[in-house]
Amino acid sequence: MDVLDQILPLVKKPARYAGGEWNAVHKEWSDVDLRVAFAFPDVYEVGMSYLGLQIFYEIVNRRVDTLMERVFAPWPDMEEKMREYNLPLFSLESRRPVGDFDVVAFTLQYEMSFTNVLNMLDLSGIPLKSTERDEKCPLVIAGGPCAFNPEPMAAFIDLFAIGEGEELISELLDSVRKGKQRALPRRDFLLEASRLPGVYAPGLYRVEYRTDGAVSKVKPVQEGVPARVTKRIVRDFDQAPFPRRPLVPSTEVVHDRIMLEVLRGCTRGCRFCQAGMLNRPVREKKPSTVLEQAAALVESTGYDEISLTSLSTSDYTPVSKVIKSLLDQHAQRGVGVSLPSLRVDNFSVELAKEVQRVRRSSLTFAPEAGTQRLRDVINKGVTEEDLLETTAAAFREGWRAIKLYFMIGLPTETDEDLDGIVRLAKEVLDLGRKARVPRNKLRVTVSVSSFVPKAHTPFQWEPQDTLAELKRKQDYLAVRLKERGLVFNYHDAGLSFMEAVFARGDRRLETVLIHALELGCKFDGWSEYFNLERWLEAFRLSGLEPAWYAGRRYDYEGPLPWDHINSGVSRRYLAEEHRRALSGVTTVDCRTGDCPGCGLCPDLEAKPSLAGGV
């Protein structure tokens, strides 16, 4: 009698651990040379909504010599049962212990999931530190946006994959397979793998610090290890490996629909945005490819909704044409289209109108800052007229609820900019009243997050506001945004503070992570689990000061802990962008054909590729 069948009825949402979803791949363990566990350091519903998982699952399972199975972070109730019954972390497909796999591949989407990675290693019986793992241990690799500043996790990950992984994963697996055949000792293998473009083997680098604790140098300890690791990109995005038979969960997940990526990269150049810098150059899929893939996905999943995903789908050149064709082909079967993100313009309202047959849900726009001055600082090309016209159009078209996203704590921000948020919100509310939206239905939600300076962005040198200052700003807004029809939401400033620490952190933070794990910090992205006090305790125990990391201003000339990771966007360009920001000068979008010279295309021998046509 399976012990799992005894435990699962006792935990919340047991479908998270049951497997057996439609399109799950079950390969014979003994038929392949390499077994990879894809490990997502958050709960099932979040991990299953990550398109990258579906892509890697397809690539690795399509190969005859490899298999991939999935594992997610068990929710604390399940973890408790697993520890009680001595059940190691297991994969969903074959229910084998994660420790039995050859490779465990984590994705680092979010700084605050780092302790979940550690906890999953612990639940698998894999030593936390790379240096403590022996030949029998799986190789622990990690990728994703947080791998662009890998240093806080350097002690725990054997190899980082920098940038897009579609091609790299296969090269890496080839290398692992050969290493295994030749019975290469772990360290020799890491040395060999570090020569693959895009692979960073942190154990082969030494970090030197200045007397004040700042990193002064990260350099290879051995001949042949690259001094800088450059990110990988897929040049032919149109033909990139694509999951035609994605997993369809049997329980509701965050994005419970077809996720069809139409565009990669965003070149609008918002200066706080890490995704915009990391995902260059911009590459669009051909409309014919999108339509063909959509048809295959409707068939293979049975979903009733196709979401056209990207960082900014209204920027996809042929977007209207593609939406129209998709609706023509699939609407009569009850399959709709949705757009995850909208630009602040009338065109986007038109698109939303086209895809939404019933206008119930709210529309979301992100002006990010309350005044034109500050929007110029962050290079958010949205004007007040844009916002007011767009929201007026949305109200006219029958929407009753509008969500506005703002950020506080941006460089150069003053209380006047906060007043600007209040004023904009009230003006939008007023437009709703003028459009005669029923009073009890009219809702303008102001959602405010705190600025977190991120590596590889023009604001990477900027300090974050102190925690006290962020809280003061939140209160400042809260008292001024009290009005019928206005809803004010804000993110926990303590969480943003911790994010800022790890986003620009260095290797010394490894001790903090270990202490935090011992103190029970996990699932910190979930407000019910985040506990700032515990984190501060972890810092005290490690003898480190979190504010030193979050609130520091770096100088242009000085070294940065992530200097050895090359995102393709040059440091010179980021510094230039930073200077322009401070003097309020905006920069054009390179998709228009004007290249402001971020350095990526010449450095990576790539170029923007647009699908053309409207």
Place this chain on the structure above:
Amino acid sequence: MPVYRMMYAKEGPARYISHLDLLRTFERAARRAGLPIAFTSGFNPHPKIAFAAPLAVGTAGEAEYADLELVREVPVSSIQRDLSGTLPEGLRLVEVRRLGERAPALMSMVERATYRGEARLKSAVSQGALDRAIEAFLGRSEILVQRKNKAGENRVYDIRPGIFAMSGRLDNDIIIIETELKTGSRDNIRFEEVVEAFSTSSELPIEGKYVLYRTCLFSAVDKDNKTLW
């Protein structure tokens, strides 16, 4: 529009699909199978799929029922074939029948269900001891369990009148309990409650927990065949 009654099993990983998720799972499977599902009209259309009686998450079902409405006639044999090929692991279509015009709603038909619970024994138990434990359990004039009412308050509830039969047998170190319970929208007796109460009162040396199965659902009319056809 034509309605088809399906008898299916919900086992393996599918036993953990919640009642709410099961609707979505069938909807997607039907769409993959290319079946023309009928939808309710109105603001928030949902597929016209109706289940006989919710099954607790984690309890397997060996003969469950659902009615599926389509917008046009489809031969029973092709529903059987196509839908069988698109259900996720653990959901197995046993039989499909076309319903007559005036067939009563599934939900209103269900009156009783039979269940089976299996557990591993820590130490041997004789058949006689097991029989005596069951006899003692059924001999009680009331069996009180705690339930939460809609307001979330704890209420004491007597489940004894809803237990119609119970027996037990042994298969090496596995103990198997079988029972017939009142089921349906009124006075529903949950098998977990019965197993829990029995485990507490009988004190048999069980290791871990019982694994639960619902073996059939039936109406008062078809007590002998035990089906909902």
